[in-house]
Amino acid sequence: MRITIFGTGYVGLVTGACLADSGNQVLCIDIDAGKIERLRAGEVPIHEPGLEALVHRNVEAGRLTFSTSAAEGVAHGLLILIAVGTPPDEDGSADLRHVLAVARSIGEHLDGYRVVIDKSTVPVGTADKVRTTIDGVLATRGVAHDFDVVSNPEFLKEGAAVADFLKPDRVIVGTDAPRAIELLRVLYEPFTRNRERLMVMDVRSAELTKYAANAMLATKISFINELAGIAEQVGADIEKVRQGIGSDSRIGYSFIYPGAGYGGSCFPKDVQALARTAAGVGAGSQLLQAVEAVNARQKQVLFERISNFFDRKLEGKTIALWGLAFKPNTDDMREAPSRVLLENLWATGARVQAYDPVAGVEAARLYPKQCSSGELVLVNSTTAALQGADALAIATEWQEFRSPDFEGLSVALRHKAIFDGRNLYDPAHVARFGLRYFAIGRGESVKKS
Numbered sequence: 001m002r003i004t005i006f007g008t009g010y011v012g013l014v015t016g017a018c019l020a021d022s023g024n025q026v027l028c029i030d031i032d033a034g035k036i037e038r039l040r041a042g043e044v045p046i047h048e049p050g051l052e053a054l055v056h057r058n059v060e061a062g063r064l065t066f067s068t069s070a071a072e073g074v075a076h077g078l079l080i081l082i083a084v085g086t087p088p089d090e091d092g093s094a095d096l097r098h099v100l101a102v103a104r105s106i107g108e109h110l111d112g113y114r115v116v117i118d119k120s121t122v123p124v125g126t127a128d129k130v131r132t133t134i135d136g137v138l139a140t141r142g143v144a145h146d147f148d149v150v151s152n153p154e155f156l157k158e159g160a161a162v163a164d165f166l167k168p169d170r171v172i173v174g175t176d177a178p179r180a181i182e183l184l185r186v187l188y189e190p191f192t193r194n195r196e197r198l199m200v201m202d203v204r205s206a207e208l209t210k211y212a213a214n215a216m217l218a219t220k221i222s223f224i225n226e227l228a229g230i231a232e233q234v235g236a237d238i239e240k241v242r243q244g245i246g247s248d249s250r251i252g253y254s255f256i257y258p259g260a261g262y263g264g265s266c267f268p269k270d271v272q273a274l275a276r277t278a279a280g281v282g283a284g285s286q287l288l289q290a291v292e293a294v295n296a297r298q299k300q301v302l303f304e305r306i307s308n309f310f311d312r313k314l315e316g317k318t319i320a321l322w323g324l325a326f327k328p329n330t331d332d333m334r335e336a337p338s339r340v341l342l343e344n345l346w347a348t349g350a351r352v353q354a355y356d357p358v359a360g361v362e363a364a365r366l367y368p369k370q371c372s373s374g375e376l377v378l379v380n381s382t383t384a385a386l387q388g389a390d391a392l393a394i395a396t397e398w399q400e401f402r403s404p405d406f407e408g409l410s411v412a413l414r415h416k417a418i419f420d421g422r423n424l425y426d427p428a429h430v431a432r433f434g435l436r437y438f439a440i441g442r443g444e445s446v447k448k449s
């Protein structure tokens with residue numbers, strides 16, 4: 001099939017590469033000319049396991065191409081996917097500016113039947129807005145063309161996006177148009193062979209399903225983080241509690257890891273946007289607001305612990321930081337807990353020596369001023385981050401941080417303290433090396449410091 005994807009970011013590029021790999025002719029469009037230039041030159045602008053090889057293979061085979069031309073995009077695809085960003089607006093609602101700009105472009109160039117597929121995460125009612133926008137532009141052109149609008153939210157996880165796309169848990173298709181359903185069935189058939197994964201529903205339910213999924217996952221994280229706070233105060237070990245509850249199949253082990261709060265481009269904005277939707281229709285959203293508040297609080301915990309440890313005198317201190325990305329296997333730092341920690345540390349006069357296996361480039365892009373002032377020094381290894389450091393903080397659970405040389409750590413760190421926002425180590429084991437260990441809901445508590 002001929003497919004056009006508007007928006008060549010984490011979702012658009014992964015979707016484009018995977019759809020090209022199953023034999024489709026895919027054209028990826030983006031308004032970021034620099035990004036398109038880099039992709040044309042063979043450079044993959046984001047870090048995602050398996051993506052680079054997939055992109056190269058399909059570009060070489062002539063199935064995956066890139067352009068900045070919306071006209072070319074609309075002319076190319078029978079299926080037109082919208083995968084542009086939907087960042088939070090000032091009031092927390094989803095900003096549909098980019099989605100509706102694509103809808104206008106489609107209206108301007110439409111010359112026959114197309115299926116317009118919303119992959120971006122968008123509030124309930126957006127498919128109607130996309131339809132109205134396209135219709136409006138067609139009316140001003142004085143032409144009439146048939147098209148369907150489908151909600152087909154994306155559930156891939158950054159860090160495992162290619163694998164998730166190739167083996168989805170489910171494919172949600174929101175439409176009542178039989179022709180569109182048929183085309184999407186064909187599109188996803190290569191990824192749903194071993195069992196039926198396509199769930200067809202009305203468009204509003206499909207739009208809400210995406211928010212419901214992210215809100216549920218965020219709720220689990222805030223739940224365990226709140227529990228971690230209780231565990232600290234009552235002298236319990238949250239990791240034991242986590243396993244104790246996870247073993248109940250009704251609860252399960254996933255998404256109940258205590259930590260420094262959730263980040264990324266999805267959970268924070270989607271929880272907020274759903275709460276805004278609720279407010280807009282007069283429905284309650286107490287739980288969503290609590291999830292958000294617990295998370296905002298949790299993102300402060302690492303810094304508070306460090307600050308308490310140093311009696312609030314962080315001026316001139318050097319903190320080693322392992323992990324910048326909001327989670328492992330990605331270079332994405334959007335809403336990352338590491339950023340809250342970095343900004344708090346700088347505000348109190350500390351400097352940071354940070355190492356992340358892939359997100360260093362992104363950190364340099366986000367914090368050029370701090371890089372040139374020396375407040376942020378980006379280094380190439382875990383050990384380089386420790387040189388001359390007073391203490392170590394951990395913000396991302398990269399695999400390579402899991403079995404460090406504790407003896408080396410004990411020698412390198414002036415104050416022999418680890419502030420672990422991901423609970424990577426056994427507190428008793430760390431203590432054997434003369435290190436103080438502050439984790440989330442276990443180890444030494446804030447009070448003791």
Ligand SMILES: NC(=O)c1ccc[n+]([C@@H]2O[C@H](COP(=O)([O-])OP(=O)(O)OC[C@H]3O[C@@H](n4cnc5c(N)ncnc54)[C@H](O)[C@@H]3O)[C@@H](O)[C@H]2O)c1
Pocket residue numbers: 006007008009010011012029030031032035083084085086098101102119120121122154155156157158265266
């Ligand atoms: N990142 C994820 O893990 C993930 C997972 C599921 C769903 N989503 C949703 O998918 C959507 C995209 O997310 P993302 O992380 O890929 O965003 P992204 O910021 O990585 O990419 C969006 C791209 O769209 C481009 N763009 C903006 N306006 C455009 C236009 N008019 N025409 C063409 N391109 C345009 C931008 O230049 C950018 O390259 C969001 O709604 C997000 O919530 C993201």
